[in-house]
Amino acid sequence: MGSELKSLTGSNGSLAQHEDSPRGVSGAFKDERPLLKSDSNAGVAESTESIEEMEKKYAPYVRHDVYGTMGLGPWETKEKVLLGIALSILVPIRLVIGMLILVLYYLICRICTLFSAPNRDEEQEDYAHMGGWRRTTVINSGRFLSRAMLFTLGFYWISESHRSSSDQGESTGLRDESERPGAIVSNHVSHLDILYHMSSSFPSFVAKRSVAKLPLVGLISKCLGCVYVQRESKSSDFKGVAGIVTQRIIEAHQNELSPRMLLFPEGTTTNGDFLLPFKTGAFLAKVPVLPVIVRYPYSRFSPAWDTISGARHIFLLLCQFVNYMEVVHLPAYYPSEEEKENPKLYANNVRKLMAVEGNLTLSEIGLAEKRIYHAALNGMFSQS
Secondary structure: OOOOOOOOOOOOOOOOOOOOOOOOOOOOOOOOOOOOOOOOHHHHHHHOHHHHHHHOOHHHHHOOOOOOOHOOOOHHHHHHHHHHHHHOOOOOHHHHHHHHHHHHHHHHHHHHHHOOOOOOOEEEOOOOOOHHHHHHHHHHHHHHHHHHHHHHHOOOEEEEEEOHHHHHHOOOOOOOOOOOOOEEEOOOOOHEEEEEEEEHHOEOOOOHHHHHHHHOOHHHHHOOOOOOOOOOOOOOHHHHHHHHHHHHHHHHHHOOOOOOEOOOOOOOOOOOOOEOOOOHHOOOOOEEEEEEEEEOOOOOOOOOOOOOHHHHHHHHHHHHOOOOOEEEEEOEEOHHHHHHOOHHHHHHHHHHHHHHHOOEEEEEOOOHHHHHHHHHHHHHHHHH
């Protein structure tokens, strides 16, 4: 459910949804840095820099696969032949199977929500707190079909590793093992992250409000328990969403029957080699979190959603015969008393831990710089 979460709070931390994802989820509340629009003026201004200079400056968003910057090539003859074969054979099969999986899960959600009233809170509406056979069916079928969708997209094997707390010494804060983590925090590389987390733990997400009205996907997002936000919402609305997300995290912390929230605290996607500053939305509840690191090894096409358009990304993804994913599950991070009182410190310490465990490079740029880079590239390619 690809999700575009916009910034929801804190300059270095909060709950956000990135601007590229179809999403559904991210992790931040309000980014205090200016959100620059990708207009032609910005593109012209930045185009005075060479490609090499920009790639060094905006390294977290640079593509390194065989399809080139923005997936626009140049493509070698071998790649054209492979894409032609995949387009005529593989893509139609994957599209049909993928649509069947989506429709099947929609029908399951429709049956499970018959004669069941959704939870309503202001402009939020969801079925996340259904109980009994309904909830069990929605979760188990959702996890299975999400993995089936990934298999259809070429992720035949997913390498998963689980780190123990002993591997990290005393780095995970003071612990009360009886405390249940209320949120999952993950780096954000692609809209495929959503499918993996659905197949792994079936958490709730943050999604654009428009997602709730989409055919098929809208009802599925409500069964996931998505928290909906307005993309260009006013600050007062952001505060409301921040409160809802914090409340959801606390509920999941206190009640094992409540779904955990999944947040992408970077607020946007990268090429998978970097970790951006964290927003504090996932850390305001002062409860433990579960850090997860997702990576996509590749030899030809990178599944990262960085500078490539959504349509081109999906096309090239469907044309790959095999795709790869690696996931590292870190043990729950239990905040110290100091971290509980300082969400920014809490967020930064979790970020540093994830960077070390995932061999990721820390970067201090964010969504505003990503938009500048996109605008510059668009300006260059439109001129050429």
